[in-house]
Amino acid sequence: MYDKSILSQRVAESIKQMILDKDYHPGDKLPNEIEMTQMVNVSRSTIREAIKILVSTNILEVRRGKGTYVSDKPGLTKDPLGMDFINEDRLLMDLFEIRLLLEPEMTKLAVQRGRPSDFDKIFQTYEIVSEQIKSGENHTEADIAFHTAIADASHNIIMNRIVPLINEGIVGGYLKTKDNPESAEEVLRQHEKIVDYIKQRNPQKAKKAMQDHILYGLQGFKGYN
Amino acid sequence: MYDKSILSQRVAESIKQMILDKDYHPGDKLPNEIEMTQMVNVSRSTIREAIKILVSTNILEVRRGKGTYVSDKPGLTKDPLGMDFINEDRLLMDLFEIRLLLEPEMTKLAVQRGRPSDFDKIFQTYEIVSEQIKSGENHTEADIAFHTAIADASHNIIMNRIVPLINEGIVGGYLKTKDNPESAEEVLRQHEKIVDYIKQRNPQKAKKAMQDHILYGLQGFKGYN
DNA sequence: AGGTCTGAAAATGTATGATAAATCGATACT
DNA sequence: AGTATCGATTTATCATACATTTTCAGACCT
Numbered sequence: 001m002y003d004k005s006i007l008s009q010r011v012a013e014s015i016k017q018m019i020l021d022k023d024y025h026p027g028d029k030l031p032n033e034i035e036m037t038q039m040v041n042v043s044r045s046t047i048r049e050a051i052k053i054l055v056s057t058n059i060l061e062v063r064r065g066k067g068t069y070v071s072d073k074p075g076l077t078k079d080p081l082g083m084d085f086i087n088e089d090r091l092l093m094d095l096f097e098i099r100l101l102l103e104p105e106m107t108k109l110a111v112q113r114g115r116p117s118d119f120d121k122i123f124q125t126y127e128i129v130s131e132q133i134k135s136g137e138n139h140t141e142a143d144i145a146f147h148t149a150i151a152d153a154s155h156n157i158i159m160n161r162i163v164p165l166i167n168e169g170i171v172g173g174y175l176k177t178k179d180n181p182e183s184a185e186e187v188l189r190q191h192e193k194i195v196d197y198i199k200q201r202n203p204q205k206a207k208k209a210m211q212d213h214i215l216y217g218l219q220g221f222k223g224y225n
Numbered sequence: 226m227y228d229k230s231i232l233s234q235r236v237a238e239s240i241k242q243m244i245l246d247k248d249y250h251p252g253d254k255l256p257n258e259i260e261m262t263q264m265v266n267v268s269r270s271t272i273r274e275a276i277k278i279l280v281s282t283n284i285l286e287v288r289r290g291k292g293t294y295v296s297d298k299p300g301l302t303k304d305p306l307g308m309d310f311i312n313e314d315r316l317l318m319d320l321f322e323i324r325l326l327l328e329p330e331m332t333k334l335a336v337q338r339g340r341p342s343d344f345d346k347i348f349q350t351y352e353i354v355s356e357q358i359k360s361g362e363n364h365t366e367a368d369i370a371f372h373t374a375i376a377d378a379s380h381n382i383i384m385n386r387i388v389p390l391i392n393e394g395i396v397g398g399y400l401k402t403k404d405n406p407e408s409a410e411e412v413l414r415q416h417e418k419i420v421d422y423i424k425q426r427n428p429q430k431a432k433k434a435m436q437d438h439i440l441y442g443l444q445g446f447k448g449y450n
Numbered sequence: 451a452g453g454t455c456t457g458a459a460a461a462t463g464t465a466t467g468a469t470a471a472a473t474c475g476a477t478a479c480t
Numbered sequence: 481a482g483t484a485t486c487g488a489t490t491t492a493t494c495a496t497a498c499a500t501t502t503t504c505a506g507a508c509c510t
Contacts, residue, residue, distance in 0.1 A: 005501095006289070007464070032490055043465040045270070048491090052274065056281030058382065064231075064491045065472035094381040097334075101326050109322075156319040162387060230472095232493070257461055268494040273462085289462050290501035 008049035011040055015050055016059065019070060030060070030068045096218040098166060102159065103147065103214060108207040110153035111198055118153035119198065125149045126195050133184045146191070150210075190216060233274035236265055240275055241284065244295060255285070255293045321443040327384065328372065328439060333432040335378035336423055343378035344423065350374045351420050358409045371416070375435075415441060 015036075024030070031039065036047045051068060054060040061071045110118070125146040132139035151163035190213040197206035240261075249255070256264065261272045276293055279285040286296045335343070350371040357364035376388035415438040422431035 034490085045464060045466085049273075049277065049463085052277045053281070056278070062491070063473085065474080065489080067490060091382060094383045097381055098327070098383045098387070101330055102323070105326055156322055157316055158319045158323045162323070166383060166387075259461085270495090271493060274492090287462070288502085290460080290503075292461060 007042060008046050009053065011042055011046055011050035012053040014040060015054060019059075024070050026070050028070045029066075030070065032067060093218075095166060096214065100211065100214050100218070102162065103150070104207045104211040106151055106154045106156070106159050106163065107194065107198075107210040108203040109156060109159075110150050111201055111203040111206050113155045114153035114198075118149070118155075122146070122149045122153060122198060123195060126191055129191060130188060133188050136184075150194075186216065187213075232267060233271050234278065236267055236271055236275035237278040239265060240279060244284075249295050251295050253295045254291075255295065257292060318443075321439065325436065325439050325443070327388065328375070329432045329436040331379045331381070331384050331388065332375055332419065332423075332435040333428040334381060334384075335375050336426055336428040336431050338380045339378035339423075343374070343380075347371070347374045347378060347423060348420060351416055354416060355413060358413050361409075375419075411441065412438075 015030075018024075018039075019030075030036070033044050033047050033051075037044050040047065051060055051062065055062060058071050060068055062068050110122075114122075125142060125148075129139050129142045129146050132142050148163060151159050190209065193209040194206060194213060197209050240255075243249075244255075255261070258269050258272050258276075262269050265272065276285060276287065280287060283296050285293055287293050335347075339347075350367060350373075354364050354367040354371050357367050373388060376384050415434065418434040419431060419438060422434050
């Protein structure tokens with residue numbers, strides 16, 4: 001996840017792995033904490049901290065006096081067949097669902113409420129992304145900065161928090177950013193469009209451009225599977 | 226958060242409260258774990274579990290060997306112009322803005338994707354809210370449970386995380402829930418409408434009903450100021 | 451003076467063992 | 481048959497000790 005030098009986080013990883021390997025299904029009961037300490041050979045405190053981490057990411061749920069169970073909440077496929085533990089594709093779909101709701105409207109607000117310094121930041125990050133795309137570099141990070149700059153410009157404090165959350169972290173942090181085979185030139189064009197409409201202070205068209213941009217990403221992702 | 230009978234969760238709440246009361250700001254350092262045990266009068270394990278909860282919701286961050294800090298990820302306004310602390314009314318407006326984007330669509334998805342058990346949960350929480358409203362009790366908590374149940378039914382793992390965040394929480398813990406003077410009977414009617422459309426498995430109308438519900442809340446809040 | 455090393459201080463991380471509280475089923479009693 | 485109690489299982493909490501990381505002041509060397 002993040003810092004692998006912290007034992008409880010490593011243990012959290014190996015519990016996830018164990019769930020995969022030993023073919024646990026949502027709803028199944030895990031060994032109790034004592035048994036786990038022996039299996040992984042760490043103290044109970046560490047096991048419990050690891051479990052807390054997995055609970056906070058919806059992977060496990062704990063019922064006092066009963067045991068620890070694999071969560072049957074979403075994110076875990078209940079497919080009798082596929083059963084791939086956390087279905088990353090599904091998670092990505094969910095992500096697009098949210099972004100499609102938030103980011104276009106946010107772009108509109110950015111145009112309406114942004115200040116000069118906000119726009120500067122947007123243009124600036126836009127340039128970086130463009131260069132990286134042209135030179136064929138990996139531009140995920142810069143792309144996040146671009147979207148975040150727009151979110152900031154919306155001056156909605158909540159959006160400010162949510163957008164980075166869904167872009168970077170990915171809400172809990174266990175979704176690896178996935179390369180969807182988007183056409184670099186197309187993305188470039190779409191970004192340019194967004195920036196242009198922002199420069200023109202046209203909220204509606206900027207919103208639409210952002211919507212198209214996200215839809216394109218969604219489309220590419222869906223087609224990929 | 227959910228089950229108040231679990232001490233560490235209650236402690237998490239009181240830490241949040243302490244942050245509010247003692248006027249901690251993002252980036253500030255909290256008392257160390259030992260001191261906190263004395264302040265709250267619980268063991269260090271419990272303090273640590275409480276902190277873990279707040280870390281997982283981005284309210285705190287822990288730096289080993291240094292201390293525990295109020296997260297600075299949230300958008301505390303870094304306005305060049307004064308505006309040092311957050312205007313709560315403004316924050317509530319922002320909150321409604323987001324809810325208006327997310328929750329109606331989420332309700333639609335809930336109808337489309339929910340399972341029987343999800344619907345049961347929704348109806349169940351609905352009943353609780355109704356009774357509390359009728360008897361004149363404070364129904365904020367039950368109301369949150371109601372909205373959360375709908376969010377859960379949408380089976381979008383991201384929404385699952387965001388909706389509780391914005392409903393309970395106060396997005397980082399800075400916003401005290403504020404009573405807006407909504408008409409109890411009107412809210413009752415609106416909830417009934419939402420539930421009815423869910424029962425009828427009518428996603429569009431359910432979505433619309435939720436939208437009206439939130440708009441009503443927004444309206445009441447705006448009129449209040 | 452200036453850099454480097456060392457070691458204490460402060461804080462979180464981990465280990466260990468004991469006790470409390472919740473859950474559930476079995477057993478005994480009415 | 482019901483129900484009340486007890487015991488086994490398991491998580492929750494407490495208490496204490498030790499480990500590891502981070503920081504920084506002060507000794508030490510050049």
